Amino acid sequence: MPCDAKSVAAAVLSAADTITAHRDELVRLDQAVGDGDHGENLNRGFGFVRAALEKSIPDTPGAVLKLVATTLIAKVGGAAGPLYGTAFLRAATALGDASELTADLLVAALRAALSGVVARGKAEPGDKTMVDALTPAADATGTTIADILTAAAAAAQAGADSTVPLVARKGRASYLGERSAGHLDPGARSTALLLNAFAKAANT
Amino acid sequence: MKKIINEPADVVVEALRGLGLAHADLLRVGFDPEVVVRVDAPRPGKVAVVSGGGSGHEPLHGGFVGRGMLDAACPGAVFTSPTPDQIQAAVSQVDGGAGVLLLVKNYTGDILNFETAAELLAAEGVDVRTVVIDDDVAVQDSLYTAGRRGVGGTVLVEKIVGAAAEEGAGLDVCERLARVVVANTRSMGMALTAPTVPHVGDPSFTLGADEMEVGIGIHGEPGRRREPLADATGIVAGLLDPILSDLPFTVEDRILLFTNSMGGTPLLELYLAHGIAEEALARKGIRVERKLVGPYVTSLEMQGMSLTLLRLDDELVRLWDAPVHTPALRWGA
Numbered sequence: 001m002p003c004d005a006k007s008v009a010a011a012v013l014s015a016a017d018t019i020t021a022h023r024d025e026l027v028r029l030d031q032a033v034g035d036g037d038h039g040e041n042l043n044r045g046f047g048f049v050r051a052a053l054e055k056s057i058p059d060t061p062g063a064v065l066k067l068v069a070t071t072l073i074a075k076v077g078g079a080a081g082p083l084y085g086t087a088f089l090r091a092a093t094a095l096g097d098a099s100e101l102t103a104d105l106l107v108a109a110l111r112a113a114l115s116g117v118v119a120r121g122k123a124e125p126g127d128k129t130m131v132d133a134l135t136p137a138a139d140a141t142g143t144t145i146a147d148i149l150t151a152a153a154a155a156a157q158a159g160a161d162s163t164v165p166l167v168a169r170k171g172r173a174s175y176l177g178e179r180s181a182g183h184l185d186p187g188a189r190s191t192a193l194l195l196n197a198f199a200k201a202a203n204t
Numbered sequence: 205m206k207k208i209i210n211e212p213a214d215v216v217v218e219a220l221r222g223l224g225l226a227h228a229d230l231l232r233v234g235f236d237p238e239v240v241v242r243v244d245a246p247r248p249g250k251v252a253v254v255s256g257g258g259s260g261h262e263p264l265h266g267g268f269v270g271r272g273m274l275d276a277a278c279p280g281a282v283f284t285s286p287t288p289d290q291i292q293a294a295v296s297q298v299d300g301g302a303g304v305l306l307l308v309k310n311y312t313g314d315i316l317n318f319e320t321a322a323e324l325l326a327a328e329g330v331d332v333r334t335v336v337i338d339d340d341v342a343v344q345d346s347l348y349t350a351g352r353r354g355v356g357g358t359v360l361v362e363k364i365v366g367a368a369a370e371e372g373a374g375l376d377v378c379e380r381l382a383r384v385v386v387a388n389t390r391s392m393g394m395a396l397t398a399p400t401v402p403h404v405g406d407p408s409f410t411l412g413a414d415e416m417e418v419g420i421g422i423h424g425e426p427g428r429r430r431e432p433l434a435d436a437t438g439i440v441a442g443l444l445d446p447i448l449s450d451l452p453f454t455v456e457d458r459i460l461l462f463t464n465s466m467g468g469t470p471l472l473e474l475y476l477a478h479g480i481a482e483e484a485l486a487r488k489g490i491r492v493e494r495k496l497v498g499p500y501v502t503s504l505e506m507q508g509m510s511l512t513l514l515r516l517d518d519e520l521v522r523l524w525d526a527p528v529h530t531p532a533l534r535w536g537a
Contacts, residue, residue, distance in 0.1 A: 083316065
């Protein structure tokens with residue numbers, strides 16, 4: 001089945017539903033090491049994304065992701081807004097004006113998203129951030145979109161789980177020093193949730 | 205959660221509406237995006253001083269908009285930095301053609317959003333500079349943290365730089381001055397209770413009846429360590445010692461002492477703590493020449509306090525004393 005702008009928009013909408021369903025979980029995770037706003041902010045941002053896509057769906061997959069990016073940057077604030085906004089913006093740029101998403105474009109988009117987040121947030125693997133989930137996800141390979149996203153989602157969740165013992169070196173959790181160890185990073189978890197939602201959408 | 209609110213999602217907008225009504229003589233409030241702007245802005249030829257950050261720290265920043273301090277403030281969601289479009293909107297309403305100075309507290313989100321806004325503004329031809337405030341000695345400033353947080357010192361930077369801009373100082377002077385104040389300011393805070401973020405509904409952390417959190421920030425994030433509750437003398441010493449040794453402040457230094465409530469600590473306790481701090485500094489031969497006591501950089505209803513010391517010189521004293529007329533700080537005007 002071709003993956004056109006409508007399919008990508010549907011995947012984004014299902015990701016928005018996932019964020020809503022996991023809002024409280026992300027709030028709890030962020031309360032442990034930060035200020036507890038991650039679930040609320042992402043849910044608020046994806047609420048605006050949902051409203052924008054329900055009004056009209058842009059013509060290409062890249063344009064859909066660009067709309068996600070600009071909405072998150074404009075509406076979320078905090079660190080999550082610019083970081084996820086940059087991720088979607090770079091992914092959108094990687095897709096160009098292709099009318100359909102392909103496996104090759106998807107791989108390029110994932111890698112572009114990672115390099116965008118690293119450039120903006122300056123975090124490295126092991127800093128206990130979303131980069132720990134996105135880095136292994138960007139290495140995912142496969143012959144179909146569904147295969148790649150399934151592998152990316154699994155890698156992202158494993159990456160997120162690996163943040164538990166880490167001491168945070170970036171973001172608000174870094175203020176806790178050693179006390180940040182023993183907690184799952186909320187940004188890594190939300191990255192895994194988003195990729196898992198995309199994978200589910202690709203498999204249906 | 206018991207709070208005087210309607211819908212948690214509407215807290216910031218409704219509070220801004222109230223701020224605008226209460227202080228219509230000093231400022232105007234814009235919505236979508238949310239900005240607080242000095243009523244007589246833009247002032248042609250004056251450097252515009254703009255700050256902003258998450259809400260929940262009132263009166264920071266909106267309460268410091270007015271003559272002799274901020275030209276505009278960008279209030280984000282509770283404990284969440286503002287977005288680039290808010291910052292751009294604020295700047296466009298106050299830019300008087302002499303340049304814009306952004307005063308930014310050092311948090312990952314604030315840095316990212318102000319950085320994005322500054323890039324966009326520069327692309328539009330606005331002469332925009334950014335000074336980052338990072339006065340919190342509780343955080344080790346190293347490669348292994350996001351760097352020191354901007355806390356109580358923010359109000360001192362905004363007052364002093366605002367005074368200079370009001371006098372007609374140019375953008376270079378204002379920027380340099382902001383860096384001087386940041387370089388000479390150190391803070392440390394502690395908490396007895398945690399704040400409850402409206403959209404979360406329960407306290408950000410829990411403390412036993414005999415515990416306190418030391419080295420806290422202003423967002424309900426846990427502090428550096430948890431300690432047995434001390435008395436006021438012990439608490440003040442626990443805040444002062446790391447501040448004094450960090451700059452370091454030494455005998456004969458002239459300083460401004462800012463004793464800040466985190467929102468839930470009453471003035472009775474705050475003045476008690478201030479007295480202990482001022483006397484302790486006097487015993488060390490440090491000259492407390494200016495003082496500020498009150499809830500100015502808060503963390504919702506958190507009980508707790510912070511101390512901020514600023515090393516003064518004649519220029520800083522003069523600018524501190526200069527007239528200011530804002531909702532939260534007013535003298536000489």
